[in-house]
Structures are given as structure tokens and as C-alpha cells.
Amino acid sequence: xxxxxxxxxxxxxxxxxxxxxxxxxxxxxxxxxxxxxxxxxxxxxxxxxxxxxxxxxxxxxxxxxxxxxxxxxxxxxxxxxxxxxxxxxxxxxxxxxxxxxxxxxxxxxxxxxxxx
Amino acid sequence: xxxxxxxxxxxxxxxxxxxxxxxxxxxxxxxxxxxxxxxxxxxxxxxxxxxxxxxxxxxxxxxxxxxxxxxxxxxxxxxxxxxxxxxxxxxxxxxxxxxxxxxxxxxxxxxxx
Numbered sequence: 001x002x003x004x005x006x007x008x009x010x011x012x013x014x015x016x017x018x019x020x021x022x023x024x025x026x027x028x029x030x031x032x033x034x035x036x037x038x039x040x041x042x043x044x045x046x047x048x049x050x051x052x053x054x055x056x057x058x059x060x061x062x063x064x065x066x067x068x069x070x071x072x073x074x075x076x077x078x079x080x081x082x083x084x085x086x087x088x089x090x091x092x093x094x095x096x097x098x099x100x101x102x103x104x105x106x107x108x109x110x111x112x113x114x115x116x
Numbered sequence: 117x118x119x120x121x122x123x124x125x126x127x128x129x130x131x132x133x134x135x136x137x138x139x140x141x142x143x144x145x146x147x148x149x150x151x152x153x154x155x156x157x158x159x160x161x162x163x164x165x166x167x168x169x170x171x172x173x174x175x176x177x178x179x180x181x182x183x184x185x186x187x188x189x190x191x192x193x194x195x196x197x198x199x200x201x202x203x204x205x206x207x208x209x210x211x212x213x214x215x216x217x218x219x220x221x222x223x224x225x226x227x228x229x
Contacts, residue, residue, distance in 0.1 A: 004159075042120075042205070042221040043160075058216065090159050099216055100147045100209045107159025 002027045006091050006108035012116050013078065013085060021076045021111045023091035030097050032074040033105065036060060037088040046089075049074055050097040078113065088112050118143040120208050120220035128226045133196055137223045139189040139206035147212075151180055151191050152205040154222070160205055163191070193225075201227045 004025045013019045025032065031050050035043040045058030049068040063082025068074055074093075078085045089112075092105040120141045129135050141149065148167045152160035164175045166182040166189060173180050177200075179192045193200055206220040 040125075040221065042219040044219075045216055048216065092159070100211055102148065102165075102209075104150065104162035104165070105160075105217075107161070109158050112157075 004091060004093055004106055004108035006111050008111060009109070011111055011113045013113060014116050016080045018077055018079050019113070021078070021089055021091075021113070023074045023076065023108060025072050025093045025106070027093055027106060028071070029093035029095050029106070030071070031094045031099065032068065033092040034058075034064070034066065034074070034076045035090045035092065037090060037110075043090065046076065048099070050099070085113055086115050118208070118210065118218045120206055120218045122206050122220040122223050124223060125221070126224040126226070128228060129196055131196060131198060131227050131229050135193050135196060135225065137191045137193075137204050137225070139191070139220055141187050141189070141206070141208040141218070143208040143210050143218050145211045146184060146187075147209040149182060149189050150207045150209075150217075151178075151189075152207060154203040154205060156202070196227045198227050198229060201225060
């Protein structure tokens with residue numbers, strides 16, 4: 001079955017350490033997104049990509065980096081510059097490059113990142 | 117600034133009862149409004165989408181309404197089940213291919229037996 005796979009499900013980071021969250025989709029979707037979700041907060045956009053080898057900053061990109069070398073993969077690196085990384089991270093994808101929402105975003109089941 | 121406000125923030129109901137969740141938005145120019153259901157520890161799943169010309173749309177026990185004049189939408193759940201316990205998120209999109217959809221904070225629904 002087609003879908004989005006995020007790994008790992010749980011991740012622990014030490015102070016000063018970079019960690020990378022994986023996101024893979026086999027839906028042949030053009031657009032991919034990374035969101036951060038904190039308790040009681042809505043989803044906040046970190047980065048998005050509409051096409052391979054191109055990506056754009058979202059509302060809270062500071063302390064994060066991404067790459068889009070392949071259509072099916074959009075890994076997120078949480079760098080040591082992100083001082084409050086504890087959160088639930090969601091990856092999503094959608095058909096086409098039009099972000100106006102005509103097609104639904106398909107979400108993975110998230111990675112929960114915690115600080116040791 | 118585009119905003120989406122949802123109410124109530126949380127809701128507790130008994131199994132079998134009906135409930136209605138609200139979404140008010142200021143997104144302009146309006147393209148569409150989508151409701152997602154997010155189970156605890158999972159990613160959101162789309163329930164329904166409302167476009168400008170649609171007033172009501174049903175998906176099983178879920179019925180969404182849209183009033184584009186007052187910029188309000190509601191999600192009505194009929195004969196609630198324990199599996200309806202989740203967060204319900206309203207997402208509004210503006211016209212134009214480069215505008216990122218605006219997410220509400222969600223309503224947390226708990227259905228008790």
C-alpha cells in the first residue's frame with residue numbers, strides 16, 4: 001500500500017547533537033512538508049518542497065535543515081542551534097505543486113523527539 | 117494575517133451523543149477548507165473538503181457545513197463512538213499556488229462510554 005513512512009518513531013537527542021528524521025513516500029507526490037506539533041498548539045510549518053532539489057522555509061525554519069535529493073525522500077535535520085527541539089514532528093506529502101489545498105496532505109505517523 | 121480559530125478547545129461527550137465543532141477563519145482569498153481527524157500519536161487524516169460553492173457535505177456520521185459569507189465552518193458528529201475520540205483540525209487554504217494552508221489548533225474530543 002502507498003503511504004508515508006517516518007522513522008524512527010521515538011528519538012532522543014543529547015545536548016549539542018544533530019539528529020536526522022527520515023521521511024519516505026511512495027505516493028509519487030511532488031510536494032512534501034515538515035511540521036512541528038507542540039501540546040495545545042496547531043501544526044507549524046518548518047520547511048516544504050514542491051520539487052526535487054528545491055525547498056522553502058516555513059514559519060519556524062531556524063535550527064532546522066532539509067534536503068530533497070530524491071522525489072520520495074525529504075529528511076529533516078534538527079541541529080544543535082534548535083534550543084527547544086522537544087516536539088512531535090510530522091511529515092506530509094501532496095499531489096502536484098499547487099499548495100492551495102485542492103488535494104489533501106497525506107501525513108506520516110510522526111517522530112517524537114526528546115532531549116536527554 | 118490569515119488565521120483559523122477553532123472552538124471549543126476541548127470537548128467531552130457520552131457515547132451515542134451528537135456534537136458540533138466550530139471553525140472561524142480570516143483567510144483570503146478563500147480557496148477551500150478541509151477538516152482532518154488526528155488520533156493520538158498518529159498523523160492527521162482528511163475527513164472532508166469544502167469549497168466556496170458548497171454549503172454541506174457528509175462523510176458517514178460526519179457532516180461539515182460552510183458559510184463563506186460569515187467565514188465559518190462546523191463539523192457535526194452524529195451518534196458518537198469511542199473511536200471518534202481524537203483531535204479535529206480545521207485547515208483553510210487561500211487561492212494561489214504558493215500559499216501555504218493555515219492550520220487551526222484543533223478541538224480535542226473525548227467520547228466516554
